[in-house]
Structures are given as structure tokens and as C-alpha cells.
Amino acid sequence: MIEPLKVLIVEDEALLAMELESLVEEAGHSVVGWATSSDEARRAVDTTEADIAFVDIHLTDGPTGVDVARYIGEKKKSMVVFMTANPKRIPDHFAGAIGVIAKPYTMNGLLSSLRYLQEGVRRPPPKSALPAGFTLSPAFQIVWAPTA
Amino acid sequence: MDWKRTREPADAWHMTDDLHVEHGKGDPFAAAIRATRMSMIITDPRQQDNPIVFANDAFLRLTGYERQEVIGRNCRFLQGPKTDKEAIGQLRKAIEEVADVSVDILNYRKDGSTFWNALYISPVSNDRGELLFYFASQLDVSDRKRSERRITADKERFEKAVQDRTRELEAALEAQTTLLHEVDHRVKNNLQMISSLILMQRRTITDEAARQSLTTTLERIEALSTVHRRLYQSKDVSRFDVSDFARDLISDLVTASGRTHINSRLDLEPVIIPAEKATPVALIVNELVTNALKHAFKEHPDGATAGHIGVRMSQPDGHLNIEVSDDGVGMAGTVAETSFGMRLIKSLARQLHAEVEWDDAAPGTRVVISIPNEPQHRGNAS
Numbered sequence: 001m002i003e004p005l006k007v008l009i010v011e012d013e014a015l016l017a018m019e020l021e022s023l024v025e026e027a028g029h030s031v032v033g034w035a036t037s038s039d040e041a042r043r044a045v046d047t048t049e050a051d052i053a054f055v056d057i058h059l060t061d062g063p064t065g066v067d068v069a070r071y072i073g074e075k076k077k078s079m080v081v082f083m084t085a086n087p088k089r090i091p092d093h094f095a096g097a098i099g100v101i102a103k104p105y106t107m108n109g110l111l112s113s114l115r116y117l118q119e120g121v122r123r124p125p126p127k128s129a130l131p132a133g134f135t136l137s138p139a140f141q142i143v144w145a146p147t148a
Numbered sequence: 149m150d151w152k153r154t155r156e157p158a159d160a161w162h163m164t165d166d167l168h169v170e171h172g173k174g175d176p177f178a179a180a181i182r183a184t185r186m187s188m189i190i191t192d193p194r195q196q197d198n199p200i201v202f203a204n205d206a207f208l209r210l211t212g213y214e215r216q217e218v219i220g221r222n223c224r225f226l227q228g229p230k231t232d233k234e235a236i237g238q239l240r241k242a243i244e245e246v247a248d249v250s251v252d253i254l255n256y257r258k259d260g261s262t263f264w265n266a267l268y269i270s271p272v273s274n275d276r277g278e279l280l281f282y283f284a285s286q287l288d289v290s291d292r293k294r295s296e297r298r299i300t301a302d303k304e305r306f307e308k309a310v311q312d313r314t315r316e317l318e319a320a321l322e323a324q325t326t327l328l329h330e331v332d333h334r335v336k337n338n339l340q341m342i343s344s345l346i347l348m349q350r351r352t353i354t355d356e357a358a359r360q361s362l363t364t365t366l367e368r369i370e371a372l373s374t375v376h377r378r379l380y381q382s383k384d385v386s387r388f389d390v391s392d393f394a395r396d397l398i399s400d401l402v403t404a405s406g407r408t409h410i411n412s413r414l415d416l417e418p419v420i421i422p423a424e425k426a427t428p429v430a431l432i433v434n435e436l437v438t439n440a441l442k443h444a445f446k447e448h449p450d451g452a453t454a455g456h457i458g459v460r461m462s463q464p465d466g467h468l469n470i471e472v473s474d475d476g477v478g479m480a481g482t483v484a485e486t487s488f489g490m491r492l493i494k495s496l497a498r499q500l501h502a503e504v505e506w507d508d509a510a511p512g513t514r515v516v517i518s519i520p521n522e523p524q525h526r527g528n529a530s
Contacts, residue, residue, distance in 0.1 A: 104339040
């Protein structure tokens with residue numbers, strides 16, 4: 001049994017954050033925090049220990065998700081996965097993030113992404129196939145899916 | 149210095165400053181200069197302020213002055229307030245450097261009217277290289293200047309109009325793009341919220357049949373979501389690959405949901421359909437696949453639930469054929485429970501002018517949908 005993940009949710013839509021939290025917990029992982037703005041997100045990053053942060057690009061203070069990802073990268077506190085309806089706004093270098101789960105995602109798509117990420121974080125590279133709807137950043141593509 | 153006291157031979161050009169001198173009159177070149185329609189003057193740089201010493205009739209006609217008014221004066225009297233300082237500077241420099249110069253300059257007639265003068269000035273020296281005269285010719289190019297100015301003005305006006313229009317169009321495009329992104333973003337978020345609402349609701353329900361019903365609804369919503377996501381992530385939003393969608397769907401429903409006891413056999417040619425058909429086709433595929441998964445393997449006669457599901461897609465002769473088969477319990481076990489699903493498939497098929505064929509494949513069920521696909525979209529697969 002692989003150790004479950006501690007997840008930080010950075011998402012401005014309460015409804016989506018709520019449901020994401022439920023799904024994460026149902027899958028056996030834990031949610032250590034929820035932030036709706038970049039300020040909240042920085043505070044949450046400083047005060048919690050997370051393995052993975054799911055970061056929306058668009059937050060209550062604007063399209064600041066990429067800044068949040070950069071901050072997390074600088075602090076080396078956790079890994080980042082973008083979760084956005086606007087994947088085209090992600091810079092080419094992905095600000096160091098693993099990849100992106102494009103909205104709208106499916107429940108099963110999210111669950112398989114969680115499994116994939118759990119393997120990738122705990123025992124890289126992941127054994128499972130890359131889930132539909134999950135796109136790896138160019139840097140992680142090389143490390144996690146060299147033949148894909 | 150008085151030039152008349154130099155030892156220069158008195159050639160024809162010398163004589164021209166005095167219009168009545170016998171010598172000059174007999175010279176055919178001098179006569180030609182006097183009579184030509186081209187305005188010409190000669191100045192003497194060895195006299196104080198380089199005065200005009202000869203002017204032909206054409207010059208007088210052009211400028212409106214009498215001969216006695218111009219002889220002995222420096223020709224700068226032709227300049228006026230609107231004369232370009234830069235052109236004057238060019239002339240001054242050429243005179244200082246004893247060089248040829250050709251310049252278009254705005255000049256003034258005696259009556260104050262202006263004309264554009266294509267002025268050419270050339271120094272004339274003797275064999276020993278001593279500067280004797282400046283020879284100048286004037287050509288009235290006002291008409292040419294006017295049309296040049298008009299062309300320039302027209303061009304500027306046209307360029308400005310084009311620039312203005314381009315700016316307008318760019319602003320309009322920018323606004324359109326922003327609006328499109330905003331709407332796209334909102335549609336995606338709303339689809340995600342609908343799914344989330346259904347999931348949250350489902351969590352509160354203990355009744356298995358009601359839960360199942362919400363699950364089916366969720367799957368249909370998610371099929372729509374996947375269509376939207378795939379369309380707007382692709383490079384061409386007007387084309388949709390049904391095979392890619394089917395692969396996503398199968399991996400989502402079979403692999404991800406942990407139904408490892410079900411083997412899927414996929415035989416998928418790339419099948420490109422126009423975007424407006426994407427939703428109904430995707431809903432049909434979703435219906436057939438989820439149906440096969442949910443019901444076909446429910447209760448095998450021998451108690452086992454392992455089985456196969458096969459999806460084939462091909463496009464022969466301008467048709468898109470979708471075949472979904474399973475080796476489950478067969479039609480008897482599926483039809484009654486999927487009445488709404490059936491109605492959905494039939495209605496969507498009608499919308500697409502498609503034919504639906506349900507076969508009892510014994511064991512299991514095979515459904516074939518044949519949808520007419522425009523010939524121009526055939527072979528567009530990439």
C-alpha cells in the first residue's frame with residue numbers, strides 16, 4: 001500500500017473545492033488546506049505540509065495561479081498540478097508544475113489522476129497509464145513518460 | 149574685384165552681362181540661351197554678393213520681373229517666407245563648395261505668387277580652374293509638386309484610414325477573443341459545477357436505485373464535458389475525433405473505475421466529424437458503452453462478471469459506423485432497464501439521420517449505428 005497524499009486545494013469556486021475535497025478524501029488521501037486567492041494560498045503553503053497542490057489559474061484576485069505555483073516551487077514545499085478551464089494560460093515552462101488537469105474533468109478521470117500522482121510522488125515514475133484529461137508538463141513528460 | 153580688369157579672354161559668356169554688346173549677339177550659343185524657353189541666368193561670383201549678370205527672357209517671364217530689376221542682384225530675392233530653409237542651406241553649401249546642385253525650391257514671383265522651381269546651379273571655371281560664373285536654370289515644376297503633394301496626401305490619408313480600420317478590427321477581435329475565452333471558461337466551469345452538484349447529491353443518497361440514476365446522469369453530463377474539453381483543447385474547434393473520445397471514455401469507465409475484470413477490445417479508425425455532430429454522437433457512444441458495462445455483465449448465468457466489451461469505429465462510403473458489442477447477458481437482460489437510454493439513442497439517431505441495429509449476438513449484444521458523414525470530411529483524419 002502506497003502512503004496516501006496530503007493535498008492543498010487552491011480554487012476560487014467553493015462548489016468545486018468542496019467536491020474535490022470529498023473526492024480526494026474518498027480516494028483515501030487528505031486535504032490539508034483550501035485557499036481561494038493567491039495571498040491565502042501563500043499563507044497555506046507556509047503553514048501546511050502538502051505533497052500536492054491542485055492550483056486553479058483563475059483565483060479571486062485574478063489569474064494569479066501561476067504565481068502561486070512559482071511560489072510553491074521556490075519554497076520547495078510540494079508539487080503542483082494545475083487544474084483549470086484555461087490550460088492555454090499556462091506558460092510553456094509550467095512554472096515547475098507536474099502538469100494540468102483540464103476542466104471539466106470527469107470523476108473517474110480525477111480518481112485515476114490521483115492514483116497516477118500518488119505513484120508519481122511516492123514511487124516515481126508512475127506505473128499507471130497517463131489518465132485521459134491529464135497533460136504532463138514538458139519537463140515531467142521527459143521523466144515520467146519518456147516513450148509517450 | 150572687378151572682373152573686367154582680369155586677363156580673362158572675353159568669350160561669349162562674358163559678353164552676356166551686357167545685352168547690347170556686339171560680340172555676344174553674333175554668337176549662336178548665346179542666341180540660343182537668350183531664346184530658349186528654359187529659364188536661365190548667369191551670376192558672377194567674383195563680384196560682391198554673386199549678382200546676376202545675365203537673365204534670359206524665359207527667366208523674366210517665369211518670375212515676372214523686368215530685366216533691370218534683376219541684373220546686379222543676388223538671386224535670393226526669389227526666396228520668401230515659405231521657402232524651405234533646408235533647400236536654401238543646400239544651395240549655400242554648393243556655392244561655398246563650388247559644386248553642382250539640383251534642388252526643388254519654393255520661389256516667389258514679383259507679384260508675390262509662388263512657384264516650385266527645379267533649380268540647377270553649376271559653377272563654370274576656366275582652363276586654370278579659376279571660378280568664373282555660376283550658371284543656373286529654373287524649371288517651373290509646380291504642377292508636378294502639386295500632384296506629388298496630392299499623391300502623398302492621398303497616400304497618408306489612405307494609410308491613416310487603413311491604420312484606423314486595422315486598429316478598430318484589432319480591438320474588435322480582441323474583444324471577441326476575450327468574450328470567447330470568458331464564455332468558454334464559464335461553460336467549462338459550469339459543466340464542472342453541474343457534475344460536482346450531482347456527485348454531492350449522490351453522496352447523501354443511500355437508495356441504490358436513486359444513486360444509480362444519478363450516476364447515469366453524471367456520466368451523460370461528463371460525456372458532454374469531455375466533448376467540450378476535447379473540442380476546445382484541439383487546434384481545430386470545428387472538427388471532432390469520435391475515436392479519441394471513445395478511447396477517453398473507455399479508459400475513464402473501464403480502467404479508471406477499477407473494472408479490471410472487463411477486457412476492452414478497441415478497433416478505432418480516426419473518425420472526424422463536424423463539431424455540431426460531436427455532442428449527439430458522443431452521447432450515443434456514451435450510452436452504448438455505459439449500457440454495455442452496467443447491464444451486460446450484471447449477472448452471468450454462471451455467476452461470473454468477467455467479460456469483453458468491443459468498440460469498433462470505421463467510416464466506409466461516407467458513413468460513420470460505430471459498433472459496440474459485449475458478451476454479457478444479452479438483450480433480454482438489458483432492454484427493459486434501459487428504456488430511457490434506448491429512447492435517447494433513438495432520438496439522437498434520428499437527429500443524425502442514423503440507422504440503429506440491435507443484434508442479439510448470443511452471447512451478449514451488438515449494436516451498430518451507421519451515421520451519414522459528409523463526403524468532404526472523409527480522409528480528413530489525422
